[in-house]
Amino acid sequence: MLAAHSVTRTFRGGAGVRAVDLGVRSGEIHALVGLNGAGKTTLMKLLLGMLRPTEGEVRLDGTPLPALPASAWARVGHVIEHPLAYGDLTARENLLLSARLHGLAATGAAAAVDEALEELRLARYAGVRARRLSAGNRQRVGLAAALQHQPRLLVLDEPTSTLDPGGVILLRDALRRRARDGAAILISSHHLDEVARIADRITLINGGAVIGELDPGGADLERTFFARILADDRRREGA
């Protein structure tokens, strides 16, 4: 559904993303893992058209992003860096706004918001202004906003970074349900054990490049992760 072809975007100083090929298929949860600064967020921004590649291209359903009609984005959900939450609006108002921005009509939006509040166990905070919510509950509001319009593509950057264990399980179940219904899902994470539980495919990114995949069912994922990164660092130092 979503495919990056040889995508490059470098910043002044040399950091960025280089010649990345990556696909996200319908019905699949695909995880991106890498160290801080490896390029995960940059790649996700490129995949969502928030950043333009200097080389290569990204396609959604075979169409290059610049040629997509605005309506194509209505069935995409994402959380990149800061979850959408206007501080002065309540959790419910934030979700209603996001639902309408994703093209849901007023009645459908209200029902979708109620379901999302329930799914992310946010109902008791529905009337609380976002700026008064805890970081974890704000993240839940951002995730609810990304999930509630039943997107066919989800791109979530570190979606569990501030969630408690209950929130992690809720999100895991929510993503599994979406994938079962055919959504294509890309997540980034630092939590290898959690990634192993949820991902069908794990791509390893280091120094802005994809350096391979990890087997989600493999033994000692952490050890393999560090060994692969170390080998790549050594290879590049030697190059």
Ligand SMILES: Nc1ncnc2c1ncn2[C@@H]1O[C@H](COP(=O)(O)OP(=O)(O)OP(=O)(O)O)[C@@H](O)[C@H]1O
């Ligand atoms: N707008 C920018 N201008 C210059 N450099 C940037 C910019 N955005 C990102 N970078 C650099 O690109 C590299 C990749 O950053 P990115 O945020 O994509 O990493 P990440 O894998 O998401 O890291 P983390 O796990 O810490 O969130 C970093 O070295 C970062 O400093």
